[in-house]
Amino acid sequence: MSFLSAKEIEGCSKKTITYYRNTILKMLDKINLRIENITTDDLRKYLSDYKNQSNASKSTIDNIRRVLSSFFSWLEDEDYIPKNPVRRIHRIKTKNVVKEVISDENFEVLRDNCNNIRDLAMIELLASTGYV
Numbered sequence: 001m002s003f004l005s006a007k008e009i010e011g012c013s014k015k016t017i018t019y020y021r022n023t024i025l026k027m028l029d030k031i032n033l034r035i036e037n038i039t040t041d042d043l044r045k046y047l048s049d050y051k052n053q054s055n056a057s058k059s060t061i062d063n064i065r066r067v068l069s070s071f072f073s074w075l076e077d078e079d080y081i082p083k084n085p086v087r088r089i090h091r092i093k094t095k096n097v098v099k100e101v102i103s104d105e106n107f108e109v110l111r112d113n114c115n116n117i118r119d120l121a122m123i124e125l126l127a128s129t130g131y132v
Contacts, residue, residue: 001021001024002078003020003024003071003074003075004017004020004021006074007020007070019067020067020070020071023064023067023068024067024068024071027043027046027064027068030046030049030050031043031046035075035080035081036080036081036082038085039085040085040086040087040088040089042085043068043085043086043089044089047061047064047065047089050064057094058092058093058094059094061092062091062092062094065086065089065091065092068086069084069086069087069089072084072085072086072087073086073087107127110123111123111124
């Protein structure tokens with residue numbers, strides 16, 4: 001698939017290329033139409049069915065949408081298709097999870113329970129980088 005070769009040239013990792021390949025092949029297998037005949041409605045139905053059948057999260061569905069958007073944009077840019085059918089499928093909104101901040105008291109408990117200098121250094125490093 002030329003699209004995957006283009007992604008490899010762009011510097012995508014093998015893992016990313018495998019994810020792209022699997023995502024695109026699943027979609028093509030499920031929709032079962034020639035690429036130039038796939039419509040926005042076909043892709044919306046595919047994403048909806050995928051979400052319902054696999055109980056996938058909004059993030060997963062948006063990742064699939066982004067892969068398909070990249071694929072169809074490339075097809076359009078390379079003149080394989082006249083118009084990208086994903087263009088009208090908008091980004092799927094997901095919740096931003098705000099992580100709870102550890103209190104000063106709990107941080108001191110962490111520090112006090114360190115058994116050696118290595119553990120204390122790890123706690124201090126995490127705290128200084130905002131992970132604790």
